[in-house]
Amino acid sequence: AQSVTQLDSHVSVSEGTPVLLRCNYSSSYSPSLFWYVQHPNKGLQLLLKYTSAATLVKGINGFEAEFKKSETSFHLTKPSAHMSDAAEYFCVVTQTGDSNYQLIWGAGTKLIIKP
Amino acid sequence: DAGITQSPRHKVTETGTPVTLRCHQTENHRYMYWYRQDPGHGLRLIHYSYGVKDTDKGEVSDGYSVSRSKTEDFLLTLESATSSQTSVYFCAISGAAQGPTDTQYFGPGTRLTVL
Numbered sequence: 001a002q003s004v005t006q007l008d009s010h011v012s013v014s015e016g017t018p019v020l021l022r023c024n025y026s027s028s029y030s031p032s033l034f035w036y037v038q039h040p041n042k043g044l045q046l047l048l049k050y051t052s053a054a055t056l057v058k059g060i061n062g063f064e065a066e067f068k069k070s071e072t073s074f075h076l077t078k079p080s081a082h083m084s085d086a087a088e089y090f091c092v093v094t095q096t097g098d099s100n101y102q103l104i105w106g107a108g109t110k111l112i113i114k115p
Numbered sequence: 116d117a118g119i120t121q122s123p124r125h126k127v128t129e130t131g132t133p134v135t136l137r138c139h140q141t142e143n144h145r146y147m148y149w150y151r152q153d154p155g156h157g158l159r160l161i162h163y164s165y166g167v168k169d170t171d172k173g174e175v176s177d178g179y180s181v182s183r184s185k186t187e188d189f190l191l192t193l194e195s196a197t198s199s200q201t202s203v204y205f206c207a208i209s210g211a212a213q214g215p216t217d218t219q220y221f222g223p224g225t226r227l228t229v230l
Binding site: 009042043046090 | 148150155156157158159160205207218219220221222223224
């Protein structure tokens with residue numbers, strides 16, 4: 001069965017410094033992986049997704065993530081944090097070609113931006 | 116933004132009463148999902164639909180039922196609400212091409228409180 005682990009429940013960085021949100025997954029098949037963002041009291045929005053094309057995936061708002069099969073990781077990064085990045089981020093895994101339409105969500109990482 | 120609405124947006128009810136939440140889409144997407152979001156758990160899939168009258172259980176389906184009589188509407192019913200079902204409920208949709216590996220678009224959420 002597939003699973004996803006977000007290694008930090010909270011990450012705090014200063015504005016203008018790099019952001020790293022860590023995600024590890026397990027999957028029996030070729031996974032599809034996503035990062036979603038949820039701003040306070042708002043809905044969920046897709047940041048980026050990996051579906052077996054390029055391993056370095058670029059998303060919206062300057063975020064990117066790299067799929068590393070050998071490490072079973074899909075960490076989210078951004079070179080320079082902005083105050084508007086403060087939100088909760090979710091890593092999601094599913095599997096391609098499986099008729100069981102289960103998506104597994106990580107518990108989330110709250111990103112705090114210090115001025 | 117994808118055309119997804121949820122109703123009601125907020126509801127307070129008492130233990131033992133039935134509750135129905137509605138998700139309505141204007142995108143003609145094949146797949147629809149109901150999730151619940153609780154602190155520390157990310158999103159957990161309750162039920163999903165892969166077509167009219169085609170539904171299946173998700174990770175946390177006990178105590179919930181769903182119906183989809185037409186493409187645009189997906190109803191979630193709590194037959195007899197319990198306090199453990201106090202949560203924020205999100206509806207999501209995805210396109211026909213790849214089902215769960217497609218991007219999911221989320222509704223604004225319904226905050227349900229069971230007293």
